[in-house]
Amino acid sequence: MSVSEALRQGTSEDAVDGVVPSQVALPESADGLARLLADASRRGQHTVLGGGGSKLGWGRPPARIDLAIGTSGLDRLIAHRHADLTVTVQAGMTLVSLNRQLAEHRQFLPIDSAFAAATIGGIVATNDAGPMRHRYGTPRDSLIGVTLAMTDGRIVKAGGTVVKNVAGYDLGKLVSGSHGTLAAIVDATFKLLPIPLASTTLVASYADGKALARDVAALHASQVELTSFDIVSLNQERWILLMRLASSPAATTAQAAEARRLLSSAPTTVNAEEENALWSEHIQAPWAGEGTVVRFSWSPSSLPAVVELLGGVSRHGCQVPVFTGRTIGAGLVRLTGEDSSIAAAITELRASRAVGHVVVLRASRRLKELVDVWGPPTGANEVARVLKRTFDPANILNAGRGPI
């Protein structure tokens, strides 16, 4: 099939942040994907790469989109080397589907996503991570190899299929968090983990964020090893601490007892299916209602200051229905109200010394015009921009939308 035959007209269903792409392509091979990119480069077509579309609206609003390339035709599991604890998977496979297949060998990729449609390519490109990052890090920490389609039509590899490997430049790291601005991810190889033999979750409730922050500090300094450790605040009224312990059966029980001993508020225990449902609900909470979703981070010791900062945001006339935070200092907040109030709140967050990297993920077009979604550029972004010119000289990939 030639490139032109694979293209179809974009429709309103293909819209990215409200902009309908002129053309849509769903390549079914790495070569097809690479040819599309080379062709788009020659024509200077603004191109957006997408997977399940769950995070495609992130970024600055597009001026125009000439071509949207989807990876739904590249969704195969290439190899699950279960005895080696590695997997190679095409970019278009969803995380949910991948983990379902890995579970047949009692293994999993330790990444969690709020979105059922999220694909491996999109997860790597955004380096988006859920509560499990407390123990396992972000997707870049599990990634050991990539195949990339470059804008000049070449297909290249970096890393490999072994967990330990320092040969050559780690281009997999470079595309992590690149938001589709440098190259298209064709496939990715990850190291995996065995599914823990036992798991339990403790849920503790607090009347205010300060009390919660004290317990977080106590747990942080203890020998309790949590796989997921999250804070939730609902309407700034209820504060909840979620703690997941997963290890061998006796160790899980003993660790839960130790955590219980350290907490000032007696927690309830949630197990089995109820436990998975609880985490699933928790991870979706920031996204589950109307409003703007903002990501930011802080130093763990600044948690009390973050609590105070969020408490003051309503001064601008907006509400804070949900705040979820990882104890390592990364969180999401949903803000509702007038765009101008939310913009003022975001400006305040950016001005605060308690938090950093305030990025607007989901927002109305108007709000995106009021504040830059990415915030001020970093030193790394300046280096990345030099690489962008090398990787994408025609500036077609997510042009003007991404972080670089």
Next chain:
Amino acid sequence: MDQRIVDLFREAIGPDAVLTEPVQLVTYECDALPHLRSLPEVVVLPRSAADVQKIVRICDREAVPFVARGHGTGLSGGALPVPGGVIISLARLNRVLDVDIPNRRVTVEPGVTNLEITRQVAPFGYYYAPDPSSQQVCSLGGNIAENSGGAHCLKYGFTVHHILAVEAVLPNGDLVQIGSPLADAPGPDVLGLLVGSEGTLAVVTKAVVRILRKPESVQTLLAAFDSISAAGAAVSEIIAAGIVPAAVEMMDQVAIEAAEAAVHPNFPPADTILIVELDGPSPEVAELFGIVEATCRQTGATRVEIARDEAQRQRIWKGRKAAFAAMGRISPNYYVQDGVVPRTKLPDVLGRIRQLAERESIRIGNVFHAGDGNLHPLICYDERIAGQSALAERVAGEILIYCVEAGGSITGEHGVGADKTEFMPKMFSADSLDVMQSVRDAIDPKRLCNPGKVLPTPRLCGEVPGPYREHPVERAGLAERF
């Protein structure tokens, strides 16, 4: 080098920070891969990031190649001097700038040793996880360049997983902050690219590292097996049981013999020795360690010894960590190789290595990180016998081909450096290497930053492959090869 440029260096950072006397320069002619050596013409010893910037700016303006160097313990010739170039030693940037226990991070200059970070935080119950065996003397800057691992990286990952941010001087002299002490800095992971780039993209002048809580409990056992395949089966069973050990190490007969001759760890007689270490919360370690012990016995261990205390644990590790240096007890010279295979291919590849040893009538000892398939074959030879040095080098190269054919890598932790650039095309296509070169050219368009390393280019002049010679730090008993 032009005297004018040497004078520029002296003016920039002071005459006492610029070395040009051959007797001073000889220390810098090689790293811990001494068969690649080349006497530098100039060595500079900056005291600050501003000094590094001044030197790099002169290099940029005058087109002088430069090579950043930590403490010279690298095993791939990454710090090998470049003809006509300058060595930038970061040894004087050796301050610990900040220890932040509540936020679990430490800020250091690149000349601080790996172990010094742990020393700083140990009183608070923390440690810095990556543990290359040269950790007493190797520099953090060198660890960042090489993305160093160690025996415990199976569970804890490599240097790249423990560096939060760096300050670095780019080849054009710009000082940039890459990464962030805070999570989720938006944009491509440039820090992840920089870590492991072997000093070819920037000179790191400061780093913020993550520290971890010291595990509550550590348990170590040593199991003796009659065959590599039985030991390999034990490892497979342990991992299939859902256990991720902190370390899984193996030694074969030649390596055991050498270790016994050198440090007398009193290992039991065995074809293969397996060392398994678990760490973590006490109840977890206690429960899982029982499974590990039972698995070793079920898969045919002829003997299982459990370290009852820290002294016994240290004895086991001493035998393991001394294995490289110990080869000197049973062979006049040896060549340390570093390759990786998928863990399940270990028995096959070790079988091929044994056949190769027989065919070439050369002794090869094997010490490896069995959990992640990282092999360290030790090729024994005698440089006094004509042709043996060349044979050892050829055999070492052939082993790398086995690794690539098994789906592995030409280096797991020592780096490509100046030593293995010719093997890069065995692992990566011309297009892949070309894109990597374009990354380098984008950041270092004048090709001055550690040229000739990592990516294949014609061999450097003055680079004469030769036999292993003991490095001064090894001779002084300060470092071992791992």
